[in-house]
Amino acid sequence: MLVSRNNKTSSAVAVIGLGRFGTAVAQSLLQMGHDVLAIDSDAKRVQMLSDELPHVLQADTTDPDTLKQLGLLDFRRIVVGIGSDVEASVLTVMGLSDLGIPQIWAKATHQTHGRILERVGAHHVVYPEERMGRRVARLVTGKMMDHIEFDEDFSIIKTKAPDRLVGGLLGIIDTMSKFGVAVIGVKPQDGPFRHITEDIVVQQNDILIVAGCNDACDAFAALD
Known part of the structure; x- marks a missing residue:
């Protein structure tokens, strides 16, 4: 696992969804000295980024059991950068909210998407393209x-x-x-x-x- 189970008092951040936005967030966090666990459902993308991101995993984060198995319960801050698949974005945020993650940051592609994310538990919604x-x-x-x-x-x-x-x-x-x-x-x-x-x-x-x-x-x- 990325760091000890005392992650809630550490600077570790998990980033889910490694498109342009999520990858940029993960790389910037690494440059700032943070431990980063990067996750994407696309095995090819994970393989492509394995040389750039030290801790990158392939997983389906729409499954609540998978979120627990990944150890995400231990993270205080998680960024959900899934944008093109709205259903996966919403289900991932909902699962993280059920785990009681203190800070969930989520990317939205439009206002309706953002409102749904807020209702299912996102604490901060960002609209990078807009x-x-x-x-x-x-x-x-x-x-x-x-x-x-x-x-x-x-x-x-x-x-x-x-x-x-x-x-x-x-x-x-x-x-x-x-x-x-x-x-x-x-x-x-x-x-x-x-x-x-x-x-x-x-x-x-x-x-x-x-x-x-x-x-x-x-x-x-x-x-x-």
């Missing part, structure tokens, strides 16, 4: 250089300083009352990122880090 689609749309159509959505209506963006702010003191400009966003960092063209202080003057081509609701961030990035 969020990436919204992120790309914002980057493609505006001046925004990067976008991170933290909630349904809160984001942090990276954008070029609008011309109307150039020459002003960031410590004096009240961007929250004027634009509904907070400027939390600035990167001059020839320097590193800095936290906001009262003496910073906005320069042409400065890059700003801005936080606020999605609509306000979109509108700020579109300012001339």
Whole structure:
């Protein structure tokens, strides 16, 4: 087995479903120093990933008895990355919930899928394709250089300083009352990122880090 039966106090994470999303999660967790048990129902995929993931198993996780045999009862955190097979995704989350897993993260391909996952026991539901689609749309159509959505209506963006702010003191400009966003960092063209202080003057081509609701961030990035 991957680690001792004291997994509930360890950093071990199980990842079920090794498509692009699940594989990326497993690889990132390994790079961060976590023990990872990776599981997929496809024997060929498991074989293909056996050189990249140190603990990878082939198993049908829709079977509650299999979940117990895999030792998943000992894990505090499990990520279900099954996306294309909605039935397998739901049955796996339901089985993990019945085991009393404290943190179940599950990938959903659409809103209905996500609502079902929540009802059968997922604690956190993520929509990677949907969020990436919204992120790309914002980057493609505006001046925004990067976008991170933290909630349904809160984001942090990276954008070029609008011309109307150039020459002003960031410590004096009240961007929250004027634009509904907070400027939390600035990167001059020839320097590193800095936290906001009262003496910073906005320069042409400065890059700003801005936080606020999605609509306000979109509108700020579109300012001339």
